[in-house]
Amino acid sequence: MQMEGKKIAGYSDKISVAPGESIDFKVSTFKPGRYSARLVRLIHGDMNPEGPGYKEEAVACDFEGEHAGRTQLVHAGSHAIVPGSRRFAGLTDFTLQAIVWPTLPGDGEQALVALWNAGSESGVWLGLDADGALSVTLSNGRQCSTVSTGKPLLSRHWYSVAAVYDRRASTVTLHQLPHKHYARIDDSSTITETVDVAPHITEHTPCVFGGLPTAGESPIGRLYNGRIDRPRLLSAAADLSGIRWREAPKLTGDMRTDVVAAWDFSEGISTDRIHDQGPGQHHGRTVNTPVRAVRGANWTGEEMNWQHAPEQYGAMHFHEDSLYDAGWDTSFSLTVPDGMRSGLYAAHVTYEDDEDFMPFVIRAEPGATRNRMVYLVPTADYMAYANEHMPTDAPLAQLLTDQVSILGRNDRFVHENRHFGASCYDTYKDGEGVCYTSRLRPVLNMRPKYRMWLGGAGSKLWQFNADTHIIDWIEESGFGCDYLSDEDVHEFGEQALEPYSVIITSTHSEYWSKQMRDAVDAFKKRGGRLISMGGNVWYWRVAYHSTLPGLMEVRRAEGGTRAWAANPGEYYHSFTGEYGGLWRRQGLAPQEICGTGFVAQGFDISSYYVRQPDSFDERAAFIFEGIGESEKLGDFGLIGGGAAGLEVDHVDPLLGTPPNTLVLASSEGHTNRYQLVAEEILINFPGTGGEDCPLVKGDIVFFETAEGGAVFSTSSIAFGGSLSHNNYDNNISRMMDNVVRRFLNPEPFA
Amino acid sequence: MEKPDRSLAEEFRRQPIGHHSPELERILFLFRGQGMAGKFVLVEDEPFRKWRLGQLSGRRGDPVKIVSDRVFESVEEAEWEVFKRRWKIHFGEDLE
Known part of the structure; x- marks a missing residue:
């Protein structure tokens, strides 16, 4: 294993625990x-000398101190056993x-289906040879024989393939039959x-799909x-017609003659199980999440939902670089003591000149918290971005x-x-978009101190570490606040939010x-108050797996600003059957939740907001207490030098911005790196950059809800980077202080 | 693209990030949009303090090649070095 620089x-x-857990x-x-280990509560992860x-x-804990280290390996590669x-x-x-x-x-050589003993290197495997031709290898542990068709398969084309072994004749026959034919x-x-x-x-010989058992360091090669x-x-040694006959999705009657196993991957798509419809019920399980709910060879294009025609979704897509659970042994544990303060914590480990943080949320003790505000730690987003590779894989990154x-x-x-696995912004080695992501592996960009290429000029923070600007401000402001992860909200629903009146x-x-x-x-709808502190929010729909922990799915369907596009017919999540893609495409745009939604992005420098006429409405007076009428808002900050930047959102009544919304301030002066997002463009037109396009701006908004609650949205990812400016004495920090103070006041808004 | 006026290089040097003239933007689209094989990156030696020039091979998993031992103490300085190298690659001309 190559370890350039990284040692631990x-x-x-x-990702989240309550006292007692x-x-x-x-x-x-x-x-x-x-190595040394200790427990820390994370407050501010930005090491920029220009900031705090x-x-x-x-925090004292039982695991604090020295531990014996050892190498734990990671074995990627999806397969089924x-x-x-x-x-x-x-x-x-x-x-x-x-x-x-x-x-x-x-x-390289790739195994399709193997009946193979790792230890004795015996059995049979059907696969592709180094040139990409169909091959079969037979071994008795002492002698080994390989036969190949010598004709490489075309990439991304369907083939019926078979190896037929006739013991009496001592022959093996290979069939490699393309489903589509081309001249020459x-x-x-x-x-x-x-x-x-x-x-x-x-x-004891297992049957493995998508790899070959080995006795080496890695269990599957x-x-x-x-x-x-x-x-x-x-x-039986079937002839060609017998082989093709058994390709029927469901085997009935005489088709079942001589069948030892007939696996049907369209059964249990939402699980990690594979189903054998044959007499022996040779069911198995998947490892490292091969992609399911993908088109099979018989997909007609008439049906887009795998649940409506599962027999056309009997394929699984295997990837050598897919990882679900690294499966490492536990090195140490923590039982959260009663009364422990809710927050974002990490186990911090150091080894020689390297360190790592393993972040997690400690929730408040149910029924015991007196805090009325809760910060939602966006762990779904951290998983979507987990270990992303765009600066080394995507030519457009520097653009x-x-x-x-x-x-x-x-x-x-x-x-x-x-x-170590990829993110949902990456493609697998074979170019397919990564639609599954896991947190059961080191996620090395979900760390304090981490800087990311996408974070604009200045601190260069994005996601996890950028979010510590908000956590630090909450800490500095002295407002009592508890912490919940996305997974808590997913699992417990509104019940998780029950103690709180401000999110x-x-x-x-x-x-x-x-x-x-x-x-x-x-x-x-129960009068809760929402402070949306960021940009590009409530955008993608995701699905968590119902039984495999820490596993999430994103199908980048239809449209939107996408790092890759889901294949036609593969827009429905395999975990839940829910339609994937943008919430906007499902009639539930972010404007309905927080008043604004994604409109433009650019990742160079940030800008500022100017007050709009609505900001002088008496309903908004509390927000601007102590802020001058003509002050630029946030023309400073650690993220690109301004509060409005990276990804910005705007109001759109057609997408659900409530009619009583006040547009308090809008950003201006963005560079041409800021471009209108794809989902706002039907026919391409020139002039979609920040210097020319009036739509390229973020809107700070406020509205009251019918139930006496209210919503305040900043509509910019860079916003949090301005909070600490001038020792937290600035108009962005003041505005937030005004908002939080009033939102915590139980007096109804309307 | 024909060799542009050197004043655009000066414009970049004065302000490597932010608002650019349309003429400089055209050059930056060319420079920054290059494929991954041979693409320049900065390797961070010390956060916010020290960087070196690196290059990608375009193959996943290949170590980032360190192009020289020169240590840059500002990102702007490193941006200028990359700009000069790309100018030489695309227009065959040494700046400075």
Whole structure:
């Protein structure tokens, strides 16, 4: 394992705990030695010398002190495993078949389906050879024989493939049958060769899809990139018509003759289980989340929802660089003591000149908190961005920022160690968009002190670390505040928000499950007050897995500002069956929640707001107490030098901005790096940059709700970076102080 | 693109980030939009203090190549170095 610079990393099993609950931390030092661990409450993660500097509070705990370190490995690569069976062991003649859609043929040997013993290196595996041609390998543990068609498969094309073994004749036949034919492309093959090796298969020999069991450091090798649809195992040397006959999605009647196993990946799409419709019920499980609810070879295009035609979604897409759970052993644990203050905490570990933080939320004790305000830690967003690779993978990155990307130690590590998994802003090695993301691995950009290429000029903070500007301001202001993670709101719904009358959100609360969105909606409908502190909010719909913890799905469907596009027919989440994409595309634009929604982005420098006529309405007087009529608001700050920047939102009555909304201030003076977002453009037109386009601005808004509550939205990601300016004495901080103070006052607004 | 006027390089040097003239923007689209193979990046040695010039290979997982031992003590200084190198690559001319 290459460890350029990085010497220690870890993660926790949970992202949020309450007093009385315990949390496990899993640490790898990548080489032997002792490391130190301690518990800290995170306050301000920005080390910019222009700002207040790094702030934390050390908290005494049982795990504080030195620990023995050891290397814990990460094994990426999605695959599926079926345990061994007497029916496998009893095979003499057999047919191993599937329909496949390889995405990286020729990129090394790749196993499609294997009945293989790792220890003795025996069995049979059907796969692609180094050139991308279909091959089968038979081994008895002493001798090994490989047969190949010698004709590479085309990338992203469907093929029926099979290996047919006839023991009496000592032959193996390979079928490689393209489903689409082209002139001058010779990719079809049926060959028979004599083999003098009978594969050794016992009742303990597992059947693996998408890789080959190994006895080496990694449990699975020869990882496959691409789709597998309807694999079957027959106890006979079938001819071609028999093979094609068994490709029917559901096997009935005579089709079941000689069938040992007929896996149907369209069963249990929302689970980590795979289903065998054959007589032996050789069910299995997936590892590292192969992508499900993807089009199979028989997808017609007539049906876009996998739940309506599951038989057309019998494929899974495997990726060599997919990771769900690193599966590390627990290094130490914490049981949260009663009475512990709610906040954003981290286990801080140090080893030689390197360190890592494993952040987590401590919730308030149910029923015991006296705080009326809650900060929602946007853990869904942290997961969406987890270990993203855009500065090293995406040519447009430096165009977006108008800056040469800066790579810190953690950036270089995730670039060089792809097995730590990617974000939902990345593509897999084969170019498919990453729609699943997990927090059960070191997420090295979810860290205090971390700087990110997307964070504009200045502090260069984005997401987790940028959000500490808000946490620091809450701390400095002295307002009592509890902390909840997105997963708490998802799991417990409005009940999680029950003790509170004011919600304050992050710089960029972009990803929302239906449960999370509904909880905030219900909170508002009981008179709750909402302070939306960021830009590009309530944007993407996401789904959490119902049984696998720490796993989230994003289908980048239809339109919107997207790092990649979901394939046609693959817009529905596999975890829940819910339609994916922008909330706006589902008739629930962010304007309905907080008055404004995403309109423009740019990542160079930020700007300021100027007061609008509505700001002089007496309903808004409390917001501007102590602020001059002609003051520029936020023409300073650590994020791009201003409060309005990176991603900005605007009012749009057609998208649901309430009619009683006051537009208090709007930003101006953005550069041409700021461009109107894709979802605002139907026909392309010139002049969509910040210097020319009147739509490129953020609107600070306020409105009261019918239930006596109110909403205040800043509409800019950069906003939080201005709070600490001039030792927290500035018009952005003053405005926030005015808002929070009034929002905490139970007197109804209307 | 034809070789632009050197005054645009001076404009960049004065203000590498922020509002640019349309002529300078055209050059920056070319420079910054390059593919990943050979793309310049900055490698952070010390936060907010020290950077070195790096280059990507365009292949995932390849270590970032350190182009020289020169340590930059401001991002602007490093931006200017990258700009000069890209100017040389695209227009064949040494600035300074």
